[in-house]
Structure formats: structure tokens, C-alpha cells
Amino acid sequence: MFTPEQRDRTRARLLARAESDDSITGFAHTGSHATGTGDRWSDTDIVLAVDGDIAETVNRWTAWIYCEFDTRHHWDLPVPGASVVRLFLLPGWVELDITFAPETEFGARGPAWQTLFGTPHAQPPFPPPDRNTVIGFAWHHALHAHICLERGRSWQAAHWINALRDQLITLACLRLDLPTAYSKGAHLLPDEITAPLESTLIRSLTAPELRRALTATITATAAELDHSDPELATRIRPMLTELT
Structure with a gap:
């Protein structure tokens, strides 16, 4: 190096x-x-x-x-x-x-x-991620992780579970006004958010383990939705629960 x-x-x-x-x-x-x-x-x-x-x-x-x-x-x-x-x-x-x-x-x-x-010129700031889009990606990824598990596609299921966690971290950082790009603000999140995320990590590609990780990730996502958009959370939380 x-x-x-x-x-x-x-x-x-x-x-x-x-x-x-x-x-x-x-x-x-x-x-x-x-x-x-x-x-x-x-x-x-x-x-x-x-x-x-x-x-x-x-x-x-x-x-x-x-x-x-x-x-x-x-x-x-x-x-x-x-x-x-x-x-x-x-x-x-x-x-x-x-x-x-x-x-x-x-x-x-x-x-x-x-x-x-040189002489810098005033530029518009980079816009933060759109919260609604991040939430949309979250339920999309949760759904597709579930479908991949039903199809027996373990590697693809792992991809969507990990992608769901990324959206969850982005959503939490957005709510707390922390850097969102590339999880740059993840290390600044409070323990009550990051501690549950440890259980979302995938330890093997067996179907039971992938289902466990997906359930943990969906549970953490639903908890974040309760803070980021409580009204929307009441509408989609029951549907997210169906995927666990």
C-alpha cells in the first residue's frame, strides 16, 4: 500500500x-x-x-x-x-x-x-437522496429477496438482503442529517440503530440462514420507517411482515 x-x-x-x-x-x-x-x-x-x-x-x-x-x-x-x-x-x-x-x-x-x-463560482449543493425513493427501494429489495428465496436463488437473495440493509442505513442517515453517500455516515449512527444491524449480516447461504437474515433486516427497516415516515409505516409494515 x-x-x-x-x-x-x-x-x-x-x-x-x-x-x-x-x-x-x-x-x-x-x-x-x-x-x-x-x-x-x-x-x-x-x-x-x-x-x-x-x-x-x-x-x-x-x-x-x-x-x-x-x-x-x-x-x-x-x-x-x-x-x-x-x-x-x-x-x-x-x-x-x-x-x-x-x-x-x-x-x-x-x-x-x-x-x-483560480476563481470558484457558486454552485448548487448536491441534493440529498429523495426519502420516498429510498423507502421505495427498501420495500422493492425486501420483496425481491423474498421471491429469490422462494425460487431457491441463494446468491441473488443475499444480494437483495444486503442491498436492503444499505437502503436502511441511507434512510437513517438521511433522517439524522448525516452523510448518506457510500454509508459515509454509518459510523456516526447511534448504537440503537447499528446494534440490531449486526443480526442482519448473512453467515451462510443456507435457506434458513437467509430467511433469518431477511427477517432481521425487514424488522430493522420497519423500525426505521416508524421514525422516518410513521404514516407510511402503518400502511406497509403489515405487508413487510408478510415477507418474513
Whole structure:
């Protein structure tokens, strides 16, 4: 694994490259590095303001990053707008996330932002997940886990049980105003929410174990619904109980 020193040298080389590139008019850190909360495992998240053709700059920087860092892989994270978010895997498991943004989209969408140079523009914040959609995913996943068990599809049932737990965690984080993406707020949830979740973990792919885990997950989901949307909980709790 990478050392913090290796990661910091990578960041310094990226900043130097950006400062020497006429098409780059802004550079900002995002993520934990921008807020001073990072640790030795934190990855590198930067935003570049691009003057001119985004695709040309992305391709040129990608070629340079592969050559400069012996990069092993990259892929793009779909995002709204004209920005391109490209993730790179460097040797030593250094993860490099670069957002190539038009100058008009260069700006903070949340508190994790540190401008090193350039002029940021006001941006709308990232919207939180829609509560109704999260609840919809929850009952959808519970139903499909039950159906997979009836069909004898153990691996698919395990997938839906785990996915249901993810929606439950998102719903709880949303209610308590904690980070929702990628379970980033899960470690901040109170014990009365997380303790019951231990019983939702699947210990084997036998039918009895999967049914036990599904029952535990549905029970925890129903309890969260009582807090997040009591009126809706009264309507769908009996139906959720049918799946256990």
C-alpha cells in the first residue's frame, strides 16, 4: 500500500502540472484533504477548472498521468453537467479522482473544498437522496429477496438482503442529517440503530440462514420507517411482515 509521503508527492506533481498548463485556470482539493480530516488512507480528490475543450484536456491529462505515474486503470463516474470525473488507479493502490470542470462549474458543492488557485463560482449543493425513493427501494429489495428465496436463488437473495440493509442505513442517515453517500455516515449512527444491524449480516447461504437474515433486516427497516415516515409505516409494515 502507498505511504502518505507517496500520496503527497503525487498531489504536488499534479499541482505543478496544473500550474504549468495554460488550459487549467483553477485547482481545488475536495474530500477529506480539503477539510483537514484525512488520514493515512485518504485518497486524492481534485477539481480542475478547464478553459476550452474538456475532452481534449481530459485526454491529454490522462496520457500524462499514465506516463508519469505508471497508471494501471481508469474509469469515468457519470455526473450531471459538462464535467468529467475520471478515477485513476496508480501503483501502491493510490486512488486519484480528478474532476475536469468547465470554468462555470468550478466551485464548491459542499463543505469539502479548498481552492489552491483560480476563481470558484457558486454552485448548487448536491441534493440529498429523495426519502420516498429510498423507502421505495427498501420495500422493492425486501420483496425481491423474498421471491429469490422462494425460487431457491441463494446468491441473488443475499444480494437483495444486503442491498436492503444499505437502503436502511441511507434512510437513517438521511433522517439524522448525516452523510448518506457510500454509508459515509454509518459510523456516526447511534448504537440503537447499528446494534440490531449486526443480526442482519448473512453467515451462510443456507435457506434458513437467509430467511433469518431477511427477517432481521425487514424488522430493522420497519423500525426505521416508524421514525422516518410513521404514516407510511402503518400502511406497509403489515405487508413487510408478510415477507418474513
